Amino acid sequence: MASGIWTSTSGAAVQAQNVDMIANNLANGDTLAFKKDLPTFKEYLASVEREKEGVDVPHGQVKDKDFYPIDGKDQSFVILDGTYTNFRQGHLRVTQGALDVAMDGPGFLEVSTPNGARYTRQGSLKLAADGRLVTTDGHPVLAAAPANTAVGAAAPVQGAPDAARFINLRDIGKRVSITPEGELYAGDELIARLNVVEFQNLNGLRKAAGQLFLNKDPANVVAPQRTQVRQGMLETSNVNPVEEMTNLIRANRLFEHDLKAMKTMGDLMGREVNDIGKL
16 A cells, blocks of 8 residues: 555656746746757666565465565656757747857857857857957857968967867958858958857757757767858747646646545555554
C-alpha cells in the first residue's frame, strides 16, 4: 500500500517541475531569439535502480513470500530525467535597423565573453563607446578572421584573447550593409565577415545567460551551409503561447490528479491501520 503513495508523490513532484518550465517559456514569449525548453521524463522500477544485492537466504521460518520475492518490482516511479532545448526557428520580424541581423537557418553568431566564446541567435547589435560591434549585453561580435587592419581593426583589449577578431566601426561614416553571407561593408569597402557557424549536433549546446549558448566540443562546429544573414530583421521567440497554455493546463490537471491519488492512498492506509488492525 505504501508504494502507491510514493508513486503519486513522484508524479506530483515531476509535474510541479514541468509547470515551472512551462511558466519560464511563457515568460520569455517576447524575448528575442529565445528557444523554449522541454522536459524528458523517466519511469523506472525501484528494484532496477537499486544496486544489485546478494541473495538473502532465510535462516528462520520460511514464509510464502520467500519463494516469490517481489523485491520492489511493484514500485514504479517517475522522475524528470532532464531537459532539452527546442531549436526551432522563430519568426523573422522586420525592423529596418542597420545593425539588426537575423539568422535564417540553423546558424549562430560567435561572440566573445569573459568566460570564452559563446554563440547566439539574438542579432540586435549596437556600437559600444569605443566603436566595437557588440550585442545588447556588451559582448563583442567576432569576425570569421582577424578584421581588416586598415579600417575594421579593433583596439587591443587587455586580457581579451579574441581581440584581433573584434569588429570596430568607430571612424566609419558610411552606411553599413551586411550581405546574406555575413560580409559587413561600409559603402563598397569590406570591413569584416561575421563568424556565422552551424553545429553537427544542436543537442551538444548548453544554455548560458543572455540568450547565449556554450559548445564544449570544437569538432561540433561546422561552416555554415544553410544559414543566411538577414539585415534589418530580428528573430522572435519560438514559444507558441497557445501551445504553452495548453501544456500548462494539462500539467496542472495531472498535478491535481496526483494529489487526489495521494489523498486516497493516505485514507486507505489510515483505514488499514485503524479498521483492519481491529480484526
